[in-house]
Amino acid sequence: SQTIHQWPATLVQPVGSPLSLECTVEGTSNPNLYWYRQAAGRGLQLLFYSVGIGQISSEVPQNLSASRPQDRQFILSSKKLLLSDSGFYLCAWSSSGALSGNTIYFGEGSWLTVV
Amino acid sequence: KQEVTQIPAALSVPEGENLVLNCSFTDSAIYNLQWFRQDPGKGLTSLLLIQSSQREQTSGRLNASLDKSSGRSTLYIAASQPGDSATYLCAVRTVAGNQFYFGTGTSLTVIP
Numbered sequence: 562s563q564t565i566h567q568w569p570a571t572l573v574q575p576v577g578s579p580l581s582l583e584c585t586v587e588g589t590s591n592p593n594l595y596w597y598r599q600a601a602g603r604g605l606q607l608l609f610y611s612v613g614i615g616q617i618s619s620e621v622p623q624n625l626s627a628s629r630p631q632d633r634q635f636i637l638s639s640k641k642l643l644l645s646d647s648g649f650y651l652c653a654w655s656s657s658g659a660l661s662g663n664t665i666y667f668g669e670g671s672w673l674t675v676v
Numbered sequence: 677k678q679e680v681t682q683i684p685a686a687l688s689v690p691e692g693e694n695l696v697l698n699c700s701f702t703d704s705a706i707y708n709l710q711w712f713r714q715d716p717g718k719g720l721t722s723l724l725l726i727q728s729s730q731r732e733q734t735s736g737r738l739n740a741s742l743d744k745s746s747g748r749s750t751l752y753i754a755a756s757q758p759g760d761s762a763t764y765l766c767a768v769r770t771v772a773g774n775q776f777y778f779g780t781g782t783s784l785t786v787i788p
Contacts (some may be wrong), residue, residue, distance in 0.1 A: 597778075604781060605778035664722045664725050670720055
């Protein structure tokens with residue numbers, strides 16, 4: 562069966578420090594991968610999605626970047642964190658085939674507090 | 677761009693009541709619509725998926741309907757229980773861009 566791992570679970574970082582959140586998927590190949598941010602009262606905001614190694618699409622301009630160095634690995638990064646980067650970050654994956662029947666699966670999330 | 681709205685934002689009901697959560701979306705060109713449950717501080721768990729060609733799906737006490745032409749979906753929860761307390765989110769998978777767009781959720785509290 563497929564599983565998704567996301568870490569770290571919680572993170573407290575000072576303003577201006579770098580960030581690296583990592584996500585890996587097991588039990589599937591060539592998944593679509595996603596990074597979402599969930600801020601209080603604002604729902605899930607799609608940050609990045611990837612349909613393959615090295616293929617990253619950004620939904621919104623921001624202080625963050627994403628990379629996919631391997632088929633089942635997705636990394637969210639920042640060189641210098643802002644206070645507004647605080648939030649709950651969720652990695653997710655979906656199958657690349659049979660689009661209408663496909664669901665999206667989420668990791669457990671990473672709480673980031675920028676102080 | 678697809679916009680997904682959920683009403684109400686919060687709902688509190690006594691145990692045993694039946695309830696309906698609403699979801700609306702602006703672009704009807706979707707592959708599917710899903711309902712998710714999110715417990716505090718946790719990731720999302722899929723409850724029901726309705727393909728664009730379907731009208732409804734049922735799982736236990738949950739029933740979700742889809743009216744694609746009007747851009748609406750409802751999640752019906754029968755005989756609510758305290759364990760149903762959570763935030764419920766709907767999401768649509770769009771044809772253009774092949775992405776998932778989420779509503780802001782409905783926070784449900786079932787009072788024992």
